[in-house]
Each structure stands twice: as structure tokens, then as C-alpha cells.
Amino acid sequence: MSQPPSSKNHSVLWLVSALMVVAGLAILFLGTTNSPAASPFALPEAAPLPAENDQLALPLLEPTAALSGDDNAAPLDPTTMPAPDGSATAIPASDSDTDGLTIALPEPMPPELLDGVLRWATQHPGTRIVTGTQDADVWISTEAGGALLAERIYVPVSRYGDREDDVSAADLLGDWMASPESGKLAMVADTNAAAGMTLLWGAPQQLEVLPDGHVMAATLENSRGRHGVLPFDQLVPATKALSIGGLDPTDNQFDATDYPLALRLYIDSTPEAAPQMASLLGFIDQEGLATNRDPSKLTVLMMTGVTAMARMTALRMEQKGYDYPAAE
Template sequence: MVQIFFVRSGNRMHKHYIFLFVVGLILFVGCANAQAPLPGLTTNPIPTAPATRPQPTASPTVPRPATIFIPKEITGTLRADMLAAAKQIGLTNAANKASADLVISSQRAPDSSVLTERVYAVVDWFPTKLTNIGSEELLNLWQGQPSPQGVDTLLVAPETLAAFTELWGAPASNVKTIPAEQLVEAIWNNKTALAIMPFDQLVPKVKALHVDDLNILDRAAKMDSYPLVTRLFASGDAVFLKGFTSAFYKKNAQTNRDPNRMTQLIMTGVTAISRTSAFKIDAAGDNALPARAVADVLAAADITHVSNEVPFTESCKPVLGTLQLCSKPQYIEALKLAGIDLISSTGNHMNDYGIKAFMETLDLFDKEGFKVFGGGRNIDEAKRVLVVEDHGNKLAFLGMNSFGPKSVWATADRPGAQQYDPAILHEELEEARAEADVVFLDMQSEETYQYEPYAGNVEKFRDGIANGADVVTGVQAHQPQALEFSPDGKKIILYGLGNLFFDQMQSDNVRQGLVVRHTIHNGKLIQTELLPTLLYDYVQPRWATPEQAQEILDLVFGASGFK
């Protein structure tokens, strides 16, 4: 800051110098501040080089979500499982097939692979006389034309309807949609209807018909020519395809009919190769004579069962007209020819020749590789639950004897059959249920010579079903008897199968027998077939003719109350 002082002087020159000094000072200060404009003044700015305009930055590209196309015809649980599998690997549902990364289709594309295969069965109620239907006849029925056998209605569940609409086109009005859980009951209530249902949903209460003479219960059936198969194919990005199928197969099998998970089990009635049968065998010089006519079918099963009621012992001396029964050891050839694997030893004649003879029998069974249940060298052996595994299916077998006599019941130090005790039975069934997929109970119960079941047996057998058995078989009956199903159709009681190898010929009812063939698939009992036999010449059962078989079945179904 420049400060100006006024100083008084006595002469004029002095004042002049002061004036010049002040003017010079002002000029000096003005020059010194020439570059800094004073407040309120503007100056012309110094021109500068123009600034470069910034270029816009490119927006990052947002990747398109990966998608899967699932046709609208795929509905229900299958669609839900596909969407869930797709979500696991980051695929969203596409509305447009052309832009999808993965495409599901019922039509095979050049680069596609089979995602799922669904085999279907044509079924009728269990007592039906039908055995086969032609594929052309079935297609005509779908299109509204009744079959020559009088079938005028076809029943299907919603998912089956969608699958076959894709395969055969829109159905006629005689094709009725029924909830899957009501299909079995519906087919029993409509005797002019058939149903189409997935193979893996079969139950014993319905009968799977052959289609074009092809039996889908036969593991070796040539399915390439079977018409009731639908397939879905997957195509698209290889990485997505691998991830999707891996996730999808955690909950879904590639096929619902896997031959590697199918087991056929044959169960039979009374075997007691004794009395007149023994004389016939010895006269023919053929120890396997009883099995000659039926062995091919019995041995073809994966597992074959007999209920043997008598001892095989060297001390056996066959006698006619006696109730003291035995078999010679060499008659075991009949069981070997029949391919026997399992022996139910609950019979009431096992100790007819004493404890030693029964022990001899068990030793022979062990030597031949037969597995025994329901009886044994002592009570601990008799009460063992036998578990057999075949084609990935675990089957449990146990047996009890309520008929007696007391001398045949096993104890801690005596061989015999396991005595019936409901409390112990429930414990064993619980054990069997925990260890196996399907549980079979043999009951040697009260004997009656009639097709209708004895009331006491009904109570016992139903109790077995209620407490864990899937199949209860009465092995005491010397003639065929009634059968019944659980309300859901998944379990079955066979009150009596009649004789297999026994010499009773005094009347038609005791000549008749039932060979039962069960089919198990993927841990479930899906079908039960009844194969009638007739005994000839006191020694040999033979397959009944179609007319004879129908007569036997009509008697059994009538006693069962099937209408």
C-alpha cells in the first residue's frame, strides 16, 4: 500500500520536488500493476489452442441369456423337472425354438440325442379274457371306432393324452381323460374300456395286454417294433446339453422300462413228491418226471419258488394211501430241472419221518444251492428273513405255519417250521421292509377244499398286507382259491395256489393248480400273472389248455367276488 504524507515546507522549490516525487511514484505504481486488472474491469483474454472434444465411450455388450425351448405339449411333472434342470445350469425358458441354445423336441434332428423314452402298456381289469390287441385296432379306437371285441372307450391320464396326441393326432370323443391315480379303479368300473398307462405305473390289479403279440413283460422283447413308445430328443450346444442331461437324470430315468431292472419271480403251490407219484417215477425210471411238462417256463424265471412239504430222506419207503409222506433224495432232480432257487419250508409234513430226516433234507437243499425260508434246523434259522437280490431288485421272503401240528414247529433245539405269531410276524415284516423293495410272505394256514378262502385265513393274510407284506401266498391249499388286491391295486393276496407236484387226482379241484408269475421292475411289483395247470397220471402237472385255463380262472375269480 502506498501511503502519501503531507509535509509542510518553507520554500517553493521544496514543494516542487515533492510534487514530482509524488507524480513519479504514482506512475511507478501504475506500471507495476498493469498486468492485474482492477476490480470491475475486464481484459481481453489471451487466445489459446482449442480443446480436443472427448470421444463417447462405447457401452459394454450385455450377453443374451442362454435359453431352452420346451414344447407346450410337454406338461405336468415332466415339464417341471425339465425347467428345474434347466434352471440349475442357468437356462431360461425360450418362447422361440429358432433362437434357443437347447431344444427339446418329439422329432429327431440330425444332431439330437434321445433324452427320454416312455413305454406305455394297454391294460384291462385283471380278470379280462383279452390277451392281445393289434396296434391298428388301437389306433382305430383312438379315432373313435370300437374294437371287434366290443371295446368302445379308451382311458388315459392327462400326460398320456398329451403324448399320444403328439403321436397320433387329436383323439375322438370316446377317449376319456382320467386322473392317473383314478385310472385303475376306472378300468374296473367300465368293462368296455381299455386304458393306456406308462409301463412304470403298472400295478398287479390291471392286466397288461400284448400289443401285436409282443409281451412287454418279457425282458427280451424287441421293443423296436413296439408301437406304444414316445421319445423326446435334445439338441443344441454340447456344453449345455451335457449339463442339462446330468441335472435332469438326477430325478428322471432315461427310460421307464429298463430290462436291466426287471425280475421275474415264479411262485408255486404244494410240492410233496410222494405216494403214487413216487411209484410212477420209479416205474418210468425218470426222477425228474414230475417237472417235464412245465420245467421250461418255471426254469425261465429269474427266481423260482416251491413250497416243499415233505422230507427228502434215504429212509423214505413210499406207501400208498398214507398221510405219512416222504420223498426219495433222487427225486430232487425234478426240482433241479424246474430251476428251483427258493424253498418255502413251512409244511406240516416235514417231520413225518423224524428230526433226522428233516435235517437230512436241509443238508441236501444246502448241497444243491437251494435257499430255504420259513423253516430250519432250529427256531433261529426258521425265523430268518431271506433277502434275494436280482437285477437290482431286493426281494424279501419269510414264512409261518399256523396249522401245526405242534410237532412241526421249530424250537431252540428242534428243526421245523416257524410257528405263526402275529407280534413276531409284524417284527419280521418291519425288518423285511427295511431291507428289501418287495416283501413276500408264505402262510401255511388252515386247509379247506373250496375256492372261497377260509375266514380265519382272510384275517391273518390281510394282517400280513397291513403290516408290510406286498404279496401274501397261502401255500397250504390243495386247490386254487380266491385272490384279492389292496385298495390301491399294488398288493395282492393269493389265498391258495393248489398243488404243483402232488398226487391228488380224486376230483377236478385238486387236479387244478396255479403257477404265479410276478414281474418286479425297478423295485416295484408291477404285474402278477396266473398260469393254470392240471395234474395228469398222479405225477405230472401240465399247462391247461385255453379252455381249461379259463374254466379254472372263472372259478377263482368268481370266488374272489370279481364282477
Template sequence: MKGRLLPSLPSRRWLLLGIIALELVGSAIVLHWLLASETGEGRAVAAVPRPTSSPTVVSLAPSLPESMAASIMAWLHDRAEPWLPGSEGAGLAVDWQSARGARPVAEMFLVPAVPLASPREDLAFDDVRRAWHGEAAGRFLVPDTAVAALDSILGPRAAQAAVEIVPAGELVSRLEQQPEATAILPFDELQPRLKPLSVDGLFILDRGLDEARWPLRAVVWAGGPAGWEEELAAALEQRGVDSNRHLHRLTVLAMTGVTAMARGVALEIEARGDPGWPARGLAGLLSAADLTHVSNEVSFMPGCQASAESPAFCSSPEYMEVLRLVGADVVELTGNHNLDFGGTYALQSLDLYAEEGVATFGGGRDAAAASQPLIVTHNGNRLAFLGYNQFGPDYALAGPASPGAASFSLAAVQAGVVEARRQADLVFVNVQYTEAYQAEPLPEQVADFRAIADAGADVVTGSQAHQPQHVELHGGKPIFYGLGNLFFDQTWSPATRQSLIVRHYVYQGRLLSVEILPTTMDGDYQPTLAEGQERDEILRTVLPMR
């Protein structure tokens, strides 16, 4: 029987080496396959789960302003990092109270205010502080949305403090029922029914206010181990909710009464050799406004001769210096003397206004132009101006192809307001109405002006009055029945020497506040601000509730 043949020793060594080589080749193939899977080539390999970080806990004070809270939530939503609301172990906390390592990210300005007709002007901050702590008399009304901010400024409110917390929507009506009380509310929630008070001589509507000195300024703080506060501060600033008082959103409009630089005013100018004489007492005040309105009733005419007796009015072109000094931006042309010397000079005056960069409304080259709304945009606020002449005479009114003032009818005004509303945030309507030398407006004027407000005008002003007339709020909208004489020669009675300058404060497209500044004039035809008892008497006359 033949036996099994076995390889010799050298042959077995070669066999072993071959087996090892085959194993190495197989390992290389497997390694290549695995590497290809990592780079997307070949069959995919299941990913190994990686550990994830826990969501950051974010704590927001429940009393933050709605717009600010909404902006913070939007910012959080846009972030890639996960987060969840909570309070314990917060990685980011936003609150009225400062914490270690926190930084300011926003601020809120609060303002004391009283009803518009109140004679009060100023409030001592120490009186607010003492009343908040129950240490002094005084009654305050505070909207529920401002309590936390005031606590951060004044400390916790004492149980015995004479402070009533009211729903924000009821604040103004409750204050008008308790006119002896003082409201404290956010700056951007002011409205024309309220009169803001200065605090220790500082006025919140003053553009030059040093905000760091305003005592009713609350700060919103943010901080925490997440380190998100810097990014949050930048986001709130970008969204415009880092403050409720941004000067780049504020427009101050000054509106004035009758200007007629003729007769006695012209004679005074000529005698002094100073074409800007009438304006020098108020130039600083009026030119400081962002927009200044002048109702000029007289056209400029080369060679105009000043006369004390002539019933026809004209002004020398040199008197344009008056408008330059007061910084006139907008001239109203509803007056009844602009055509006293014919249409030629009215047209030349329109050219002169254009050369000076002064816009006009209420009158124009023809009836269509005269009735067009003037739209002025400043700091994002769009203001529309409309003007009409109800008083006449007929020759002062514009025709289809002739210059003059826009003719008044309620239907025309209502249509004009509708058109202006499409283009503007606020609509101002001025009317040259029937003259009445009395503080009380005529009954028909009251009916017409209220109808204009009901049609959608935000402010209605009478341009005709030669003395200050009543001011009222109709549906919350201010109506000024007459502003009196600014630059005119009627000095024969105390009332005709007086006028009202009205400063309208517009913020983010809304009428925030109105300020009434009485003026007075002596025989030199240079008006100045009224002071003391005379000022108070004028305000008591035009604000019957005062």
C-alpha cells in the same frame, strides 16, 4: 533505469529441454498409476460395462411327465447361462414332435391294460391305431397325462374316435366300471388291479423285450440353435428320467405253492434215477425270475427211505437238485411236516440251505429266529418276507430253544409287519392256514388275511392249500388264499393236480403288476404250465369276476 535481463540463446534451449523432460516424467507417473489400478494396486478405476448375451429361450411341451419336466427345470437352474421360458425363437425346444436337427432325449412306454380278472390277453396294434382315427370299433380309456404321447405315436386323434380322456387318478376305477374297455397308460403307472396286455405278441414285462419293436413307445425330442440337447440328454440319463422302463429298477419275484418231495414224488424220483425230475417241466420258467420262492414243507434227512404209506415225510438230500433247477432263492418253512423226524434234521436242513446260498423265512432255529423278517434287496427294491403257521400241529412250531415254524396270531403278524416295514419297500406275508379242499377260502381265513393286509402287508398268500383258491384285491392289495400243489403227490382230483405260480413285478419299490400262471400235473409228478381250456377254467375259478 535498468532494463529486464533475458537469457542468451543457449540458455533458452536448455530451459525448453528441461520443460519437455518434466512433462515426460509426469506422463510416466500417470501411466504407472493407471496400470496399477488395473492390477488392483492403488485406487480402483470404474469398470467399463461389457455387452452381455441375451437369455436363451427354452420351450417345454406342457404335457411332459412331471418327473421329467422337474428334472429339466433343475438342470436349467444349475446352468450358468441365462434362460427364460417361452416359445417364440426358442434356443432349446423339448417336445413329443421331432423338429429339424432335434435328437431323442427320453422315451415313454405305454401299455394297454384291462381289469385283473379279464380273460383278454393280447391286443393288435392296428386295432389301436384304427380306433384312434375313428376307423374301427373299440373303446379306450386314456389318462390326460398320456394323450400327447399317444398323438406322437398315432397321429392326431379323430373327433369321432371312441376314446375317453380321463383324469389319471380316476383311470382304474373308470376301467373297472367299463370292463369291456381297454386302458392305455404309462408303464410305470401300472398297478395290481390292472392286467397288462401283450401287443402283437410282445409283452412289456418280458425282460428280453426288444424295446425298439414295442409299438407304443413315444419319444421326447430336444433341439435348437443353443445346442444344449446333448447336455440335456446326459442330464436326463443321469437323473434316471430318460425312460419310464429301466430294467435295472425291475425285480421279478416268482412265488409257488406246496412242495413236499416225499411219498409218491420220492418214489417217482427213485424209479427214474433223476433227483431233479419233478422240476424239469418248470425249471426254465421259474429260474428265469430274479427271485424264486419255494414253500418246502419237508426236511432233508440222510438215509430217508421213500414210502407210499408213511404219514411222516422226509426228503433225501439229493432232492436239493429240484431247488437248484428252479433257481430257488427263498425257501419258506411254515409247513407242518418239517419236524416229522425231529429237530435234528430241521437244523441240518437249515445248514444245507445256507450252504446252497438259499435264504429262509417263516421257520428257524428257535421262535425268535422263525418270526424274523427276511429282507432281500434286488435292483434297489427292498422286499420283506414273513411267514407263520396257523394250522399246527403244535410239534411243528418253534419254541424258545427249539426249531420249527413261527406261530401265528394276528398280534404277532401285525407286530412283524410294522418291524418289516421299517426295513423294506414291500412286505409279503405267507400263512400256513387251516386246510380246506375247496376253491373258496374259509370265512375265518378271509377275515384274518384281510386284517393282515389292513395291518400294512402288501401281499398276503396262503401256503396251505392243496388246490388253487380264490384271488382278491382288498384295498388294492392282492390276496392269494391258496396256490395249490407244486411238487406234491396228490393227483387224486383235477383240483389237487393244479397250482398257481404268481409272478410279482416290482418297480422302483412299488408292486407294479401280478401275473397268474396256472400249472397242472399228471401222474408222473412233473408239473407243467396249463394250457387252453384247462388254463382258462383254473383262472375262472380263482378269479370269480372273470
């Protein structure tokens, strides 16, 4: 059985406790004496944030030509930048705001001529093609004025089985403008002639567009009295070329001044675009697109001999030899 603690033991415990309290107070006193500005139990206060409307004031630096500290140095030109050797290199101004050349074309334009204009345009980046002349720099039209850009001669054709060799302009125009209800056969044309004739006489009410003269010849062969139209340089021997009122484009003495199927396109421009107009004009001529009928390139073949034979001549040639007609 345990004994109750004596009074001597109680005295020892109280003494030890007192010593520990004194030691703790001494340590605390010495710590605050060595670091008077800092408290081991407090965080440093943060700097106050600026108010909502306050702005940070930063010094504004004026750009100068050299960082020498000279207050009289001239400001830098914003269009220049310093080179490695200290000199200023000019930066060219942007031309992105400069509008390109605008060319107005008639509608429709014969595809071969349109192709020539577009090929010229690809060599001049920024060129735009439009159909209205209001804001155009260069314009091409059928109205006389400016310079003659190109001329196209179109020729009416038929099958050889038809007896006619000449047709009037009024009859051709009637065929061109005839409606399906009129009972007339629709005219036929290739793509270039269809566009050119539309510029001359307006849009037809019925027209069969064919790829070329060979297809046209086969089509006309089955249609008596039907007319077609081809560009002069696209005539084929399988079709018969017709004259209009006595004007025959296949004649070496042909004069196109009053020919009803002569399409002439003129080019004009603003004074500022005159150099570009001259360039396009020269390009069309250089590419051989100024005309589709060059009289200097026509060949005239003259032949002598018998142009007609009487009846029974072929039989006599069979009987007496092929040189029989020459012997008579």
C-alpha cells in the same frame, strides 16, 4: 381582541426561512461531493441479460489421468474410475444386452419330463422356454436327430373281467381317434400318458384323463371292452396289462425297438449351445428321467406247485387236509 402582526415580526420570519434554505443546500452539496459515483435517489443499473440466441461460453475441460496441469496428460478411459490410491479400477462391462439360452419344447410335453427341464432351467438364469424351433438354441422333439434325451413306454390296460390279453395297434389307434359319434367308448389315460400319446398319434377326439392308475382301475371295472393307457412305471395290479401284437412290456425279454407305444424324445442344439445341451442331457439322466422302464430293475418271480386244480379238489382238501394234493 388580537393585534395584527407588526412589521418587525415579519422580518424575523423571513430571516429564519432564508437560513433554513441555505442550510439545506449546504447539506445537499456536501453529500454529492463525498459520494460522486452514487446518487441517494437512483438504483444501480442491472447488467443486461443475454439475447435469446446468445449462449454462455464455458471452458471445456478435457478429463486427464491426473490433475497436475500437464497439457500432455492422456484422457481418462470412461470405463475406469480412480481409486483412493490414485490407481485406476476397471468397471466391468454390462451383460444386460446378452440374450439367455432359448429351449424349444414339443407341445404337449409329458409333465414329468417338463418338470425336469424346468428344474434344470432354474439353475441357469436367463433360460427361456418356447415352442418354436426357429430361433432356439436347444430344441427337443420327436424327430430322430441329435442325442436321445428320454424314452417313454406306454402300456394298454383293461379290466380283468375282459378276456383279451393282446390288442392290435390298429384297434388301439381306432379307439384313440374315434369320435363321439362313432359309438365307441372313450379311452382313458393319466396326464403323462395323455401327453405322450398325443405326441405319438396326434390329439384324440375323445379322451378321459384320470389322475392315476387306481382311479383308472375303478373306471374300467364298470366299462366292458374299454381300454386305458398308462406309463410303464405307473402300472397298478388292479388293471391288466395288455400286449400289442405279441410285444409285452412286462416281459423281461421285451425289445422296444418296434413297439408302437414307445415315445422317444431327441435333443439337439446349435454349435454354440452344445455345452448347455450336454448339461441338460446329463441332468435328465442323473435325475432318473431318461427312461420309465429299466430292465435291470425288473424282478422276475418264479414259483413251483399246482397251477390248476381239477373239480372237487378243493372239497377233498377240506375232507382230507390241505396237504392232500402234495401226497398224490
